[in-house]
Amino acid sequence: MIQEYEPEATRRAASDTESSRASRGWWDRNADEYQNDHGAFLGDDRFVWGPEGLDEAEAGLLGPATELKGRRVLEIGAGAAQCSRWLAAQGAHPVALDLSHRQLQHALRIGTGAEPTGPDGSTGPDGSTGRGPAPGVSGRVELVEADAGALPFRDASFDLACSAYGAIPFVADPVWVLREVRRVLRPGGRWVFSVTHPIRWAFPDEPGPEGLSVGASYFDRTPYVEQDETGRAVYVEHHRTLGDRVRDVAAAGFRLVDLVEPEWPEWNSQEWGGWSPLRGNLIPGTAIFVCVAD
Numbered sequence: 571m572i573q574e575y576e577p578e579a580t581r582r583a584a585s586d587t588e589s590s591r592a593s594r595g596w597w598d599r600n601a602d603e604y605q606n607d608h609g610a611f612l613g614d615d616r617f618v619w620g621p622e623g624l625d626e627a628e629a630g631l632l633g634p635a636t637e638l639k640g641r642r643v644l645e646i647g648a649g650a651a652q653c654s655r656w657l658a659a660q661g662a663h664p665v666a667l668d669l670s671h672r673q674l675q676h677a678l679r680i681g682t683g684a685e686p687t688g689p690d691g692s693t694g695p696d697g698s699t700g701r702g703p704a705p706g707v708s709g710r711v712e713l714v715e716a717d718a719g720a721l722p723f724r725d726a727s728f729d730l731a732c733s734a735y736g737a738i739p740f741v742a743d744p745v746w747v748l749r750e751v752r753r754v755l756r757p758g759g760r761w762v763f764s765v766t767h768p769i770r771w772a773f774p775d776e777p778g779p780e781g782l783s784v785g786a787s788y789f790d791r792t793p794y795v796e797q798d799e800t801g802r803a804v805y806v807e808h809h810r811t812l813g814d815r816v817r818d819v820a821a822a823g824f825r826l827v828d829l830v831e832p833e834w835p836e837w838n839s840q841e842w843g844g845w846s847p848l849r850g851n852l853i854p855g856t857a858i859f860v861c862v863a864d
């Protein structure tokens with residue numbers, strides 16, 4: 571019988587290469603479970619910024635939905651491209667980028683309204699080809715398998731960029747990624763991204779009352795790492811304080827125009843990992859940075 575090794579959770583340094591390799595492996599192995607557990611909440615063609623359920627249709631952080639038509643939008647760490655599908659339905663031209671092949675296979679399964687563009691002409695987990703739009707989607711979603719640290723696009727080739735918990739929490743050098751996003755955005759373009767609210771790093775990642783007592787220093791930037799029996803990282807998350815994130819945004823050439831901390835809405839009774847109504851009513855769980863490329 572093969573004994574499956576339970577990864578060891580620790581806090582230690584993790585380089586960009588190690589983090590990227592760990593993320594690709596983790597998301598490839600866990601994409602099925604992630605989409606199974608959260609797919610219904612995310613919706614096939616909704617744009618949800620995080621576990622609180624803040625919807626771009628109401629929030630308008632990328633600008634009024636009526637102004638998205640014809641805009642070229644890059645979604646970073648798109649997963650199964652739910653947000654991009656919503657953008658396509660508004661008449662935008664989204665490109666959904668992710669480093670996980672399996673996540674993009676789920677994007678194909680749900681539908682992109684286009685032929686698959688993966689390097690190997692890949693199909694969805696159920697053998698679907700990605701032809702035909704998902705219900706309610708009028709436009710096309712282009713899928714690109716790539717690392718956010720090396721965006722395979724020309725300078726100033728997008729009007730807008732967005733990311734709902736994609737890539738940024740998982741990279742060792744967020745300024746590098748933000749500079750890449752800045753490079754591919756046209757001047758004046760918006761870049762909106764959500765991450766775990768930095769205050770959450772001081773608390774145990776538990777949805778219940780045990781997640782309400784400070785257990786670690788908010789100022790400890792040492793990454794959270796899960797490693798296998800050989801010490802190889804299999805999952806990495808990087809912590810930045812709120813101030814770090816603001817400085818990162820500025821260092822990459824963006825102007826921060828808003829910092830949104832969604833409150834937990836009454837309608838949402840669903841837990842998502844350490845995010846829960848109990849904690850959401852007391853401390854913020856998500857931080858959304860609204861930036862403009864100056």
Ligand SMILES: C[S@@+](CC[C@H](N)C(=O)[O-])C[C@H]1O[C@@H](n2cnc3c(N)ncnc32)[C@H](O)[C@@H]1O
Pocket residue numbers: 590593594597612618646647648649650667668669670673716717718719733734735736737738740741
């Ligand atoms: C929490 S999921 C969010 C997915 C999607 N935005 C959603 O809301 O369901 C994080 C995604 O970021 C992707 N990701 C992580 N690191 C990345 C990187 N360096 N470059 C591109 N994508 C990355 C993962 O593969 C995963 O699909």
